[in-house]
Amino acid sequence: MTTQAISNLHSVLSSGTFAVTGECGPPRGADMNVLNKKGELLRGWVDAVNVTDNQTAIVRMSSIAASKHLLDMGLEPVMQMVCRDRNRIAIQSDILGAYSLGIRNILCLSGDHQSFGSQPDAMNVFDIDSMNLIRTVKDMRDEGKDMSGFDLKEAPKMFIGAAANPFADPFEYRVLRLAKKIDAGVDFIQTQCIYNMERFREWIRLAREEGLTEKAYIMGGVTPIKTVGMAKYMKNKVAGMDIPDEIINRVAGVPKEKQTEEGLKICQETIEELKEMDGVHGVHVMAIEWEEKVADIVKGAGLRK
Amino acid sequence: MIVGEQKPIEEIKKMVAPYKKLLILGCGTCVKTCFAGGEDETAALASALRMAFRTEGVSIEIDEQTVERQCENEFIQEAAKKIGENDAVLSLACGAGVQAMARRFPKEPVYPGLNTTFIGVQESHGVFTEECSGCGNCELGNFGGICPVTRCSKKLLNGPCGGSQKGICEVDANTECAWQLIIDRLKTLGQLNNLRTYIPPKNWKTSNSGGPRKLVREDHII
16 A cells, blocks of 8 residues: 555545545536536535546536546546556556546556447457556556556556445355455445345455455445345446345335435445444445435535534 | 358348359368358258249349368369359358468459368367367476366466366366366376466467467478
């Protein structure tokens, strides 16, 4: 873990404060007002905002440009970067460009496969994987070198994040994979949405045993459930998502007009538990196209006033 | 083997329609094994085409022959006589065979009757799976003999990704997660610790990213 604070998110995490990040999906169009609106809803409630990179392989405004718009609004972006659409040359070039624009946090991802998106005929890249991307950003930052070993004139100093999915299989390999990401140079981790608390507890326990929670900041991911239909859809259709039946039944068990409230309650309870959990340093609130609820969630969980 | 699949008959008809005399040339090695371009498929396609053209009142003479391998000159040579007698060749070989024919007979039009799909194996009768991308730098030794470059949808060398569930790849419910297979196999071999090692970015220079490849074996050049 790097010592000097690189970004606001870094300084919040290193101060020991329970950090909060939000998420902002760039628009399917060139209208930056969409970002302004989403940004305003998140302002004051989160320490940084993840900006997704053509998530689910659907063409959107680039994460670099959208991150810069948020930056101009005075919000701190976490620029997501996937290996699906760029080779190593473009990736390094974009990292240099992003840094020059003032972007200081990066989340390194392999990326959703293009077959999930609106243009499944596209060719994918996957020249390097997320593990290689983490190492690349770290080498650029700490060694000041690009992948060819060239000494960069000004090294991009990024606070490096990655994702972890404690709910994917094989479970016993998940902690080993986390360890590999940390060895590769990760400073912080944001997890897949937590609904299966039992499994998450076991994962974080194993991570603690390996000393991993001392080596990187772990932020638990949450997404509020809007309706029982949405929960079922995520359970069955979204890759890597684990929603136990008891959660679905709990939402289904209240009248339709109360389902949203129940979903938010579950989300707040999850955050409250994460706050108390040894080895968890923050929460990543992914209120997808529901940014107006972030304030309620964060307030409700007692994270910010 | 190289696995191929016959093109739809409508596409084949369009390609060969301008000719009066057509030779359908089968290939007796890989594509025969995958039921796409051997003697049997050559005969079946010839009959189907004759019938289709006859129904439409189009007159076309269709001849057939199968050679052992269309990717080797000594076998290609066996087809020279029939090629001379016909206006065009519909090759049921893989893409390499089609091109070897075109190179050997520069004045004869040669058309592909198959789509070359992949380098693979017959997993069970009639089921073929892709196993190798021919990347030119085999790393199977690191992965228990299972290729993540070919069999992981994201070519992850430090996998699995977060979409692996119950041994199935997130991309397709009928595809096994290569990384689950790798982990299971390394466990069986007692080599699971291999996976603790960081695998650096792959050198793609030896793959077709480095441009068309050529292998020169000085010891075999006459």
